[in-house]
Amino acid sequence: MTAIMSHTPIGDPALTGLVQRLEQAKNQLDSDDEDFGFLAELLRSRGLQALVQVHSKVNSAKKSMQPVMSNAEDMAIALMKEIHFKNIPSADAIELFAILQSCHLQGVLQSHDSIASKDFSPHLPDIPTEVDEDEETVKIVQLVKSHDPMGATIKQDEQTGAIVIARILHGGAADRSGLIHVGDEVHEVNGHYVVGSTPAHVLQILMEAEGTITFKLVPAGSSAHLRESKVRVRAYFDYDPKQDKHIPCKEAGLSFSKRDILHIVAQDDPFWWQARREGDRSMRAGLIPSRQLQERRIAAQRAEGKAKAKAKSPGGCAPSSATRVKMIHYDAAESEEFDREEVATYEEVARLYPRPGLPRPVVLIGPPGVGRNELKRRLVAIDPDKFRSPVPMTSRPPRPGEVDGRDYQFVDRSKLHELAEAGQLVEHGEYKGHMYGTPLEDVRTLVNAGYVVIVNPHYQALKYLRCAELKPYVIFIEPPPLALLKESRAAAHATSTFDADTTRPFTEEELKKMLKSSQRIQYHYSHCFDEVIVNDVLSSAFTRLMDAIQRLESEPLWVPASWVQ
C-alpha cells in the first residue's frame, strides 16, 4: 500500500503509466490492499525496471545490432591454449580456463557463432499483390537465385503425381526463408504453371531462371519443421556426390574426405542425411549417404568382389568365400587375424578437453620393425618423470643382470594364463616356450598416477585399449616408401627385429614385408587412428610425436562420443 503512495521516480514512461492506472483502479475497484501493494511494489522494483530498460534498449538498437564476430568459439579455444602454455598461470587465469572449458559456456558460444554467421539478407522485392482466388491455400514465396542452389529438392508424389518439395537443406535459401516446407506442392515457378509436369521440367525452369524466383506453393497439411541435430561424426570413407549415380540431386550433395568431421543436421531420411563439414560456416547443408546406405553399399561391393574372385578362380574350384575376399587385397596367410566383418562408415564423435592430471595414454601402432620401441624409448629417456611404459610380465626365468619389476615382472605361467583368460592383458604371446603379457591394470595405475603412458602393442590390443575408461590417443607409425626406408635404416645401422637372436641389419625382403604389413594394418584399423606419423628420419618423426603429445595436452580433440557422455 505504502508503495503506491510514495512516488519514487520510474524511468520508463510505460511503467509510470501502469502505476498511475493502478492508483485509479484501486479507487474504483473493491479489492484487497495487499494485492495492490504487491503489484505496485513489483512495478517499482529495481529488477523489473532494469529488465524494462534492457528490453527498450535492445528494441531500439535492434536494427543496428550486428554481431562483431562469428568465431567466438575459436577465440575461446585460442585463449585456453594461451592459458595452458603459461608457465605459472594466475588464479584468475585458472578460473577463466575452467569457465571456458564448461560445456554450458561452449554451448552458448557455439549458438552465438551459428546465429552470428547466418545471413538473413538479401531483401526480397515485394510480393505480387495479385494472388489466386483461393488465396488461403496458396503461398507465394520468392527466393533470390545465387551461386547457391535453392536449397531444396523436389520429387513427384507417387500417388497424386504432384510436384512436391522432397527435402529442405539446412541453412540453404529455402530453409532460411522459413516459408517452404517438405510436402508443399509446387504449382507455379516464375509464372510457369507446373501442375501435371515433371520434376525435370521444373528443374529446367529453375536452371534457366535468373535473379528472383517466384514459387506458387500449396502448403503441406502439416509442415515438417526441421530441427537441427547436434550430432558430429567422423567419416571413414571419401565421398564425391558427382560420382554417385543414386544421389537424388548431385548439386545438393556434400563431398568429404576420410577422417573429416561432419556435423549431421538431419537424419529424418533413412538413406540421405544432411550434413555440413565441421567448422565450415557456409550456409547450406548437403546430402550424404546415411550410415545404413553406406553399409549396404560396402556389403554390395564386397559381394561383388567375392563374385569376381570366384569367377577368376582356376578350374572353377573356388576356395572358401571368406579366404577368397581376403586374397583380393592381401595374401590370405597373413590376413586370418583381421576382422573382415567390421564396416567402418561413420563414428559419432565429440570434443574431449584435456583433463589436468589425467593424461590420455599414447598408443603407438605399426608394423613390426618400424621403430615404435625406439620412439617410446626416446620419450621415456627425455622425460622419465612424465612418460612411463608398463613393465611386461613374463614366465621365463630372469637372465643375469635383469631386475624384477624393471626389465620384466617375472611371474608363473599360470598367473599369465589367468590374466589372459580374464581379458586383463593388453596383449600377450608366446616366444620360445615362454609367455609374455602386459597387464591392463598396470596401464590404469600409471594413468591414474598422472603419467603419460606410452604403449606399443600389437594392433589387436586396440580392442582392449580403445575404450572410454582409458581414452587413448592412437598414433600409427608408418614406414616411408621403400627407397627411403632402405636408406634411413642402413645409414642408422638399424637392427632387424625379425630375428631376436642376432643383431644384423634388415634384409630388403623384411623391409618389403614391413611395408605390406603397414598397408594391411591401415586398411583394417585406420578408423582407430587419431594420427599417422611417418618414421622416415628418426629425429623428425620424434619431433612430430612430441608435437602430437603437446596437442593432446592442450587442445580439445575429437573422440568417440561415448567417451564423453
Ligand SMILES: Nc1ncnc2c1ncn2[C@@H]1O[C@H](COP(=O)(O)OP(=O)(O)OP(=O)(O)O)[C@@H](O)[C@H]1O
Ligand atoms: N627412422 C629411423 N631411421 C633409422 N633407423 C630407425 C628408425 N626408426 C627405428 N630405427 C631402428 O630400427 C630398428 C627397429 O626399431 P624398433 O626396435 O623400435 O622397432 P619396433 O617397431 O619396436 O619393432 P617390433 O615391433 O618388431 O619390436 C632399431 O634398430 C631402431 O633403432
